[in-house]
Amino acid sequence: MRLREIPLTAWIGILGILFAFFCAVFASLIAPFGEREIVAGVWEPASDLYLLGTDNLGRDLLSRLIYGAQTTLFVSLAASILSFSIGIFLSFTAAVSGGPIDQGLSRLNDLMMSIPTLIFALVVLAVLPQNIFILIAVMAILDSTRVYRLGRAVALDVAVMEFVEAAKLRGEGRMWIIFREILPNTLSPLLAEFGLRFAFSILFLSTLSFLGLGIQPPAADWGGMVKDNKDGIIFGIQAALIPGGAIAALAVCVNMVVDWLLKRTSSLKGGRGDV
């Protein structure tokens, strides 16, 4: 892969994601005020001191936004890594073992996918105690159904290709076949899927927090910040739009990278045009 083959939109996406991670990692150094510190009056307009104004309790919006990046990115990244691990592990197991294991796992997967993710999450979260690790686990398990579907298809697809057969015939070992034949050919779709899952996790977490069922206050989180400040909207106070915009910008960045990865995948597969 040559760097100059990466299109401009993908570059913008990569830079945006890096910027968000930078904010998240160095939050305590960059943020002008504390995460839960009440510094001024309620919903003050933007000024030199409070660059984005203050929120519904008089906390600095910019600082909350920077700390919120920490929570939002950590939880959605953890959920997508976990969901990816579960999905890939189970799907490769299913594809390799076949028979009743494959049938059982696939039918269970179909069952879980027959309930919309948000509805399923609402039902489950109504029973479980509110806790950040439970939240990550619920998001991951519900999302792993999508990874499972793709992983199984990809694994079945590649394992029967001629070049894998050729490698077997010329006597390559199993490790060579997995890492030098199968993996390079599945890496691109899997990477694109990981990006998609990450973008979905960000939006899903924000939606749950917005509904009051995700990250609990006073911890800062972008979806929760929209919920906190939504009552100001009708009075023309736009504090709720800033975290909402941050979520959107991050998701756009991730999707731009994914778009490029998907196109790359289809051209690697020798697809005609840009399906």
Add this chain to the structure above:
Amino acid sequence: MANPLAGVHAARHRLKESHPLTLLIVERLALSVLLLWAVSVLIFAGVEALPGDFAQTYLGQSATPQAIANIRADLGLDRPITTRYFEWLGGVVQGDFGNSWASGAPVSEQITKRLGNSLFLAFFAAAISVPLAVGLGMVAVHYRNRIPDRIINILSLAAISLPEFFIGYLLIVFFAVQLGVATFPSTVYDGMSWSERISAITLPTATLVLVVLAHMMRMTRAAIISVMSSAYMETAELKGLGAFKAIVKHAAPNAIAPIVNVVALNLAYLVVGVVVVEVVFVYPGMGQYMVDAVTVRDMPVVQACGLIFAAVYILLNMVADIVAIVANPRLRHPR
């Protein structure tokens, strides 16, 4: 094979000989019923198996054991789970979802009113977004890789990335607060005139349309492109068939199934979109009801709403599959 199944097998075989299409559709219907039953088990029993006790979480950490035992007896939680499941299922089949824990009122009463409101909203959103998405998808294919296609591509990519509530608030800020042409919050009540009702749901409908439009359009575009670039279209072109004839005779029958699939998938997606949009616009529908119930852990309401949403979703997917089977003869011969 067990003996009672032999009769079913024989009947299946006879049907396969005489009406293969009917058999496929019947099988798909049976699958949906089975799926729905499995979902009901999952929503009722699966939830019960999760750690955490209803009564405990309902009363909070400081509750005395006596109070917990009392409330368990009150709500009937002390009886075995299978008994309660079959009682619940028996009620559900007759349209009785039990009583809400929070208000004590029958759940079905609230649901009938609110389901109507939600469907009203979803119907308008679908009526606007489906033709628009298919049309725009065709425009994108027609100008493929040229400026209009690229603009549509970038805009739809952005629209996919926006959370539903953000689109909703953007519309509120612009149309309700700054221009003052739309109403917010979108409350509807009995005895409201039609025109008032329509004006109340304008913004939520617009939000839902924007949410599903981008998805639907991108998928329509991909479906059409994959049909147009297939080998039989090339053959049609090479044998000198005109573009219009080729589309009518070869492309359209093959494109119907994927497009119907796209539409059904996105209508199912509307089910989820409705939940968030109703909360944003304070619209008295099923989604708002469910979210409120989840916050206070009112399980009968949560289970009833969950089951209904899942049923709508399963139904739409089933319709998509059946249309695909009818439209595409190749799907009638699996393997």
